[in-house]
Amino acid sequence: RCIIHQIRNTLKYVNYKDRKELVNDLKKVYKAPNKDIAYSNLQDLKENKWTKYKLALESWEKHWETISPYFDYGDEVRKIMYTTNVIESLNRQYRKVTKNKTSFPNDDALLKILYLATIDATKRWTVRYRNWSKVLNELSIFFKEKITKYVYNS
Structure with a gap:
């Protein structure tokens, strides 16, 4: 919700x-x-x-x-969390690529198709959030291991 x-x-x-x-x-x-x-x-x-x-x-x-x-969370993070439209859009992309397939030979085949759909969907994510540095700092407080792992490995 x-x-x-x-x-x-x-x-x-x-x-x-x-x-x-x-x-x-x-x-x-x-x-x-x-x-x-x-x-x-x-x-x-x-x-x-x-x-x-x-x-x-x-x-x-x-x-x-x-x-x-x-x-x-603070106001800046709340503005991003306000709606789940981005998540719903990604789920729609997943349904789009899997709806015509009645079965997959194995779990890896499904994971590969979802991975490729994710890569394709993220190419369209071009909007940069205002005050992203503040958002990133606040998120790094709540999710320290995950954020620092991502920032230092990219």
């Missing part, structure tokens, strides 16, 4: 005329500085302002354990 998909799921239960205001109010949740404030803001929205859409906001509570690690 990502924030965008959680918002989309929430809006399924909301009248069209209320959507814009609710989305603006949800910013208090997903732009909160930490998970405690975010959860408090969510409860405030659910219990006070948007009581008529409790069911829609309960989805946030139901998936809170999945969503809450998002708040462990």
